[in-house]
Amino acid sequence: MSHRPLYIDERLSWRLAGSLRDRGRNAQAWKELGNGSLKDPKVIPKVIKQMGREVVFITYDNSLPEEHASLVAGEDVTLAVIAPYDEKKKAWQSYSNVAVQEAWKRDIVQRWAHRMQDQKQGSILRYALGNWGVWTPLRTKPSRGRQAGEQETVLATKKAA
Numbered sequence: 001m002s003h004r005p006l007y008i009d010e011r012l013s014w015r016l017a018g019s020l021r022d023r024g025r026n027a028q029a030w031k032e033l034g035n036g037s038l039k040d041p042k043v044i045p046k047v048i049k050q051m052g053r054e055v056v057f058i059t060y061d062n063s064l065p066e067e068h069a070s071l072v073a074g075e076d077v078t079l080a081v082i083a084p085y086d087e088k089k090k091a092w093q094s095y096s097n098v099a100v101q102e103a104w105k106r107d108i109v110q111r112w113a114h115r116m117q118d119q120k121q122g123s124i125l126r127y128a129l130g131n132w133g134v135w136t137p138l139r140t141k142p143s144r145g146r147q148a149g150e151q152e153t154v155l156a157t158k159k160a161a
Contacts, residue, residue: 003117004054004078007047008109010036011060012082013102016109025113040068044075056080056116060105065124066137072124080116081135082108083128104129 006027008017014029021027030036033050035043040061047055058080065072065079072079085101109116112127119125124135 004056004119005051006080006113006116007033007051007055007057009043009057009059009061012058012105012109016058016106019106019110020113023110023113025117027113040064041071044068044071044077048075048077054078054121056119058082058109058116062126062138065135073122076122078119078121079124079135080112080119081124081126083126084138086128 003026006017006020006025008014008020008027008029010030012029014031017027017029017032028051030043033047035046038046044057047057053076056078060082062081062084065081071077082105085104108127108129111129112132115132116125116127125132126135
């Protein structure tokens with residue numbers, strides 16, 4: 001199976017593309033392709049034109065597949081969605097919260113880049129630190145121990161088999 005090119009969108013550090021290339025991956029970032037000011041409905045067709053239909057879009061925008069469902073389906077877009085930051089699972093206690101969130105995103109992309117490159121055309125998967133699965137919309141539910149009205153985000157993916 002040939003490895004598909006990876007596109008790092010603007011919700012992720014553009015430097016990820018360089019570190020993926022250092023590891024032998026075919027990756028480009030939003031900044032390198034001049035796509036920083038474009039919104040998803042314009043950037044998706046542009047990236048397909050720049051990198052080819054087989055490109056895998058790596059994004060931290062967990063609502064993109066739902067918000068742009070007709071575009072994603074119409075263009076047969078392949079998406080690798082990074083799971084929302086979960087402060088309960090952070091392993092980097094000594095960093096600031098912003099640094100921890102960036103480390104979360106970077107580690108997930110680095111850990112699963114090989115899997116992302118082998119995704120089937122048109123598939124939409126969500127990747128977390130310890131697993132990956134089919135993307136589903138995020139849902140919220142009340143959590144025990146929280147005050148009335150507070151909610152937490154619940155990741156609705158299947159654990160990898």
